[in-house]
Amino acid sequence: xxxxxxxxxxxxxxxxxxxxxxxxxxxxxxxxxxxxxxxxxxxxxxxxxxxxxxxxxxxxxxxxxxxxxxxxxxxxxxxxxxxxxxxxxxxxxxxxxxxxxxxxxxxxxxxxxxxxxxxxxxxxxxxxxxxxxxxxxxxxxxxxxxxxxxxxxxxxxxxxxxxxxxxxxxxxxxxxxxxxxxxxxxxxxxxxxxxxxxxxxxxxxxxxxxxxxxxxxxxxxxxxxxxxxxxxxxxxxxxxxxxxxxxxxxxxxxxxxxxxxxxxxxxxxxxxxxxxxxxxxxxxxxxxxxxxxxxxxxxxxxxxxxxxxxxxxxxxxxxxxxxxxxxxxxxxxxxxxxxxxxxxxxxxxxxxxxxxxxxxxxxxxxxxxxxxxxxxxxxxxxxxxxxxxxxxxxxx
Amino acid sequence: xxxxxxxxxxxxxxxxxxxxxxxxxxxxxxxxxxxxxxxxxxxxxxxxxxxxxxxxxxxxxxxxxxxxxxxxxxxxxxxxxxxxxxxxxxxxxxxxxxxxxxxxxxxxxxxxxxxxxxxxxxxxxxxxxxxxxxxxxxxxxxxxxxxxxxxxxxxxxxxxxxxxxxxxxxxxxxxxxxxxxxxxxxxxxxxxxxxxxxxxxxxxxxxxxxxxxxxxxxxxxxxxxxxxxxxxxxxxxxxxxxxxxxxxxxxxxxxxxxxxxxxxxxxxxxxxxxxxxxxxxxxxxxxxxxxxx
Numbered sequence: 001x002x003x004x005x006x007x008x009x010x011x012x013x014x015x016x017x018x019x020x021x022x023x024x025x026x027x028x029x030x031x032x033x034x035x036x037x038x039x040x041x042x043x044x045x046x047x048x049x050x051x052x053x054x055x056x057x058x059x060x061x062x063x064x065x066x067x068x069x070x071x072x073x074x075x076x077x078x079x080x081x082x083x084x085x086x087x088x089x090x091x092x093x094x095x096x097x098x099x100x101x102x103x104x105x106x107x108x109x110x111x112x113x114x115x116x117x118x119x120x121x122x123x124x125x126x127x128x129x130x131x132x133x134x135x136x137x138x139x140x141x142x143x144x145x146x147x148x149x150x151x152x153x154x155x156x157x158x159x160x161x162x163x164x165x166x167x168x169x170x171x172x173x174x175x176x177x178x179x180x181x182x183x184x185x186x187x188x189x190x191x192x193x194x195x196x197x198x199x200x201x202x203x204x205x206x207x208x209x210x211x212x213x214x215x216x217x218x219x220x221x222x223x224x225x226x227x228x229x230x231x232x233x234x235x236x237x238x239x240x241x242x243x244x245x246x247x248x249x250x251x252x253x254x255x256x257x258x259x260x261x262x263x264x265x266x267x268x269x270x271x272x273x274x275x276x277x278x279x280x281x282x283x284x285x286x287x288x289x290x291x292x293x294x295x296x297x298x299x300x301x302x303x304x305x306x307x308x309x310x311x312x313x314x315x316x317x318x319x320x321x322x323x324x325x326x327x328x329x330x331x332x333x334x335x336x337x338x339x340x341x342x343x344x345x346x347x348x349x350x351x352x353x354x355x356x357x358x359x360x361x362x363x364x365x366x367x368x369x370x371x372x373x374x375x376x377x378x379x380x381x382x383x384x385x386x387x388x389x390x391x392x393x394x395x396x
Numbered sequence: 397x398x399x400x401x402x403x404x405x406x407x408x409x410x411x412x413x414x415x416x417x418x419x420x421x422x423x424x425x426x427x428x429x430x431x432x433x434x435x436x437x438x439x440x441x442x443x444x445x446x447x448x449x450x451x452x453x454x455x456x457x458x459x460x461x462x463x464x465x466x467x468x469x470x471x472x473x474x475x476x477x478x479x480x481x482x483x484x485x486x487x488x489x490x491x492x493x494x495x496x497x498x499x500x501x502x503x504x505x506x507x508x509x510x511x512x513x514x515x516x517x518x519x520x521x522x523x524x525x526x527x528x529x530x531x532x533x534x535x536x537x538x539x540x541x542x543x544x545x546x547x548x549x550x551x552x553x554x555x556x557x558x559x560x561x562x563x564x565x566x567x568x569x570x571x572x573x574x575x576x577x578x579x580x581x582x583x584x585x586x587x588x589x590x591x592x593x594x595x596x597x598x599x600x601x602x603x604x605x606x607x608x609x610x611x612x613x614x615x616x617x618x619x620x621x622x623x624x625x626x627x628x629x630x631x632x633x634x635x636x637x638x639x640x641x642x643x644x645x646x647x648x649x650x651x652x653x654x655x656x657x658x659x660x661x662x663x664x665x666x667x668x669x670x671x672x673x674x675x676x677x678x679x680x681x682x683x684x685x686x687x688x689x
Contacts, residue, residue, distance in 0.1 A: 015572075019573050020573055023428055023430065027424050027427060027428055030427045030428075032423055032424050032427055033420075039417075042420050043421075046417075046420070046421040046424055046577055047424065049577060050433070050567075050572035050573070050575060051435075186563065186565060189565055190565075208478075208481075209481070217484065218485070219482070219485055
């Protein structure tokens with residue numbers, strides 16, 4: 001049962017390791033859960049889950065694993081059971097066979113022990129404070145009751161662990177779907193490559209010592225340039241038409257990028273459906289805002305990182321044929337695909353960020369064509385993280 | 397302090413309201429001798445907690461406030477080479493004794509101290525991405541050696557380490573594995589009333605209700621770029637009390653909005669709401685079922 005929790009979490013993609021599992025066992029051995037399932041829930045979460053983004057996954061697994069347990073047994077979990085369940089001595093060098101054995105144990109024998117202990121507990125009707133006779137170990141003041149005179153915020157008695165898990169209050173923190181400017185900024189912050197350039201303002205201690213020695217002890221201060229981020233980012237954004245529903249996430253991305261002070265250079269341009277002869281400085285895309293795409297490619301060298309944001313959903317002719325642009329005022333004899341090719345070839349690292357969910361990408365043939373040119377990522381925190389990795393990370 | 401099963405337990409202090417799970421997380425970290433990593437919205441009292449844990453456990457506290465330029469080694473010790481060079485040049489001080497130029501950082505002092513300390517590593521996410529990784533071994537083994545002298549500093553009493561993060565950067569997995577984690581949730585109304593009572597014990601119940609209704613309403617507004625936090629609420633109440641405004645004044649308006657909203661766009665959004673003839677809720681029922689008292 002307990003191992004189900006461990007493997008359940010791993011199956012949900014929560015990074016839990018043996019190290020953390022052992023920490024939980026140690027905590028249980030020390031009786032920190034105080035025989036309450038609710039406190040066990042919090043304890044397990046504190047030990048196993050290290051980011052609020054996984055709290056929701058934890059809630060789901062916890063519900064699945066412990067559903068029914070509570071119904072039969074109420075909110076009290078006896079210490080005996082937990083002590084016995086975890087068997088920490090066996091843990092340090094667990095072989096797969098041992099693990100399997102443990103899992104086997106966890107099914108029937110455990111349940112029997114559990115119910116047995118619980119029976120005793122009802123006899124005592126006080127929540128099982130003392131188990132001296134059976135356990136052979138002194139179980140200290142558990143019972144989930146906080147010492148009197150302390151201000152305790154939550155009413156731990158009125159809410160069961162299952163209720164807490166069921167509320168799933170952390171659903172907003174999931175990174176695979178939720179997006180807000182702050183989370184985006186965290187992802188963007190990883191976009192950095194540090195180099196030394198610019199003003200020499202930082203004391204280089206090693207060099208100073210070397211030079212001072214060479215100078216026979218006369219202090220010779222050596223300065224160097226501080227390390228700074230060398231990433232230059234070009235953002236090209238699809239606006240209007242099929243992009244309308246994505247206005248909110250895309251504008252959040254833009255806000256996050258504008259707030260990001262770490263980038264060495266950042267430029268953003270707009271296009272509609274596909275990049276043609278011109279890109280636009282403003283989303284209204286008036287003639288005055290136009291900038292020849294060719295000029296842009298000449299001005300920005302290959303070191304610029306390019307992120308194109310768009311759903312790549314259009315009529316195939318808009319992408320593949322000359323004069324394909326949907327807006328007759330902006331006809332261009334070069335097909336859009338040529339321009340995309342030029343962008344992909346000119347720059348060293350490019351990514352395509354698609355606000356549409358990945359499951360829907362196949363609905364549009366043009367998405368498939370674009371994906372052959374640019375690695376495509378979803379506009380989620382995880383997707384953006386992967387896109388940033390593709391832009392600045394080591395090549396695989 | 398109540399002490400049972402071999403380790404000291406934290407049970408809270410009169411000046412700081414803690415939730416049950418947080419007490420458990422703190423005790424878990426103490427018992428397992430692992431650092432406690434605290435995350436949560438800004439203004440939920442992450443930093444203050446350390447002070448109260450120290451107070452509650454009766455231990456002295458050391459803080460290490462991380463800045464973007466902080467390096468992990470600074471927390472252990474700093475070798476003041478420039479001072480030594482200077483002393484050697486001008487013949488001041490005993491240059492031969494290198495130990496005179498080794499200055500222990502907060503982590504180093506916590507290790508070297510006779511007494512068990514509470515060590516706060518504040519806003520670890522401000523530092524470089526590699527910073528937490530550089531501390532892994534030191535936090536695990538609670539020892540480090542001073543390269544210049546060959547001395548080894550071993551913790552006599554493993555300090556209680558509290559680490560706060562504002563989530564500005566992700567922390568490396570290897571580091572996270574070694575921590576106990578607690579996410580301080582935003583307080584619900586009941587807890588918030590207790591928190592306010594600590595800071596403003598004589599607040600009228602009617603005023604408190606009005607203040608909290610407005611506060612939680614503001615937090616529900618999706619347009620806001622920065623939601624007001626607990627500490628801002630406490631400040632706002634101070635401002636209201638100083639001005640001596642009656643509860644009726646707060647029923648229809650939100651005075652001193654600058655204490656709650658810190659972004660120009662947010663204040664604008666609120667003004668637009670007023671301009672559109674938008675009202676503010678005056679009863680808990682107006683906030684929807686979640687707030688039914």
